[in-house]
Amino acid sequence: xxxVEQDPGPxxxxxxxxxxxxxTYSNSxxxxxxxxxxxxxxxxxxxxxxxxxxxxxxxxxxxLNRASxxxxxxxxxxxxxxxxxxxxxVHPGGYNKLIFGAGTRLAVHP
Amino acid sequence: xxxxxxxxRYLITVTGKKLTVTCSQNMNHExxxxxxxxxxxxxxxxxxxxNVEVTDKGDVPEGYKVSxxxxxxxxxxxxxxxxxxxxxxxxxxxxxxxxxxFGPGTRLTVL
Numbered sequence: 001x002x003x004v005e006q007d008p009g010p011x012x013x014x015x016x017x018x019x020x021x022x023x024t025y026s027n028s029x030x031x032x033x034x035x036x037x038x039x040x041x042x043x044x045x046x047x048x049x050x051x052x053x054x055x056x057x058x059x060x061x062x063x064l065n066r067a068s069x070x071x072x073x074x075x076x077x078x079x080x081x082x083x084x085x086x087x088x089x090v091h092p093g094g095y096n097k098l099i100f101g102a103g104t105r106l107a108v109h110p
Numbered sequence: 111x112x113x114x115x116x117x118x119r120y121l122i123t124v125t126g127k128k129l130t131v132t133c134s135q136n137m138n139h140e141x142x143x144x145x146x147x148x149x150x151x152x153x154x155x156x157x158x159x160x161n162v163e164v165t166d167k168g169d170v171p172e173g174y175k176v177s178x179x180x181x182x183x184x185x186x187x188x189x190x191x192x193x194x195x196x197x198x199x200x201x202x203x204x205x206x207x208x209x210x211x212f213g214p215g216t217r218l219t220v221l
Binding site for chain 1: 141143145150151152153154155158160166168169200206207208209210211212213214215
């Protein structure tokens with residue numbers, strides 16, 4: 001079983017749609033959680049951290065459910081510029097590293 | 111401009127020919143790391159460094175070496191590249207592992 005699992009997609013949505021990505025992680029001792037965004041053939045960039053209480057940044061909302069070991073990212077009012085791959089990232093605790101999911105691809109069309 | 115740079119950006123080489131991919135950051139970060147990215151597998155950590163002269167293996171270190179003689183540089187060395195090392199490589203740096211800034215990537219093909 002992979003340490004971080006994501007639906008690979010692609011998610012094809014029209015502009016203005018709301019889309020949700022899910023991610024599960026296997027290590028219950030994981031301490032920190034993030035969403036990174038990766039444009040095609042580019043480097044990953046931090047989109048947002050995920051806090052236990054949930055957090056929002058403009059059109060983006062991240063949620064964490066520790067009991068279910070589940071993380072989500074909600075994008076409201078999708079823009080063409082949101083088209084990218086979204087990486088779920090977990091710090092497993094006790095290790096000096098991050099574990100990256102394989103990513104979920106989003107394609108927003110006019 | 112704060113950035114992580116990698117060179118070369120693209121490289122085609124042959125099996126067994128030693129190569130080095132350089133990585134440099136200008137943000138005075140202590141933490142640096144190398145990843146490879148393959149389709150369906152996501153980013154996998156090769157090696158990381160917590161500070162100068164402190165390096166440690168990641169999840170897929172076989173066939174790679176690194177060194178951290180200066181804070182800003184963290185080269186990745188392939189002593190005898192093989193075709194299964196064909197991949198997209200990213201260097202990253204950060205004040206810790208928690209927020210990492212990535213370089214633009216190096217696409218390596220080993221024939």
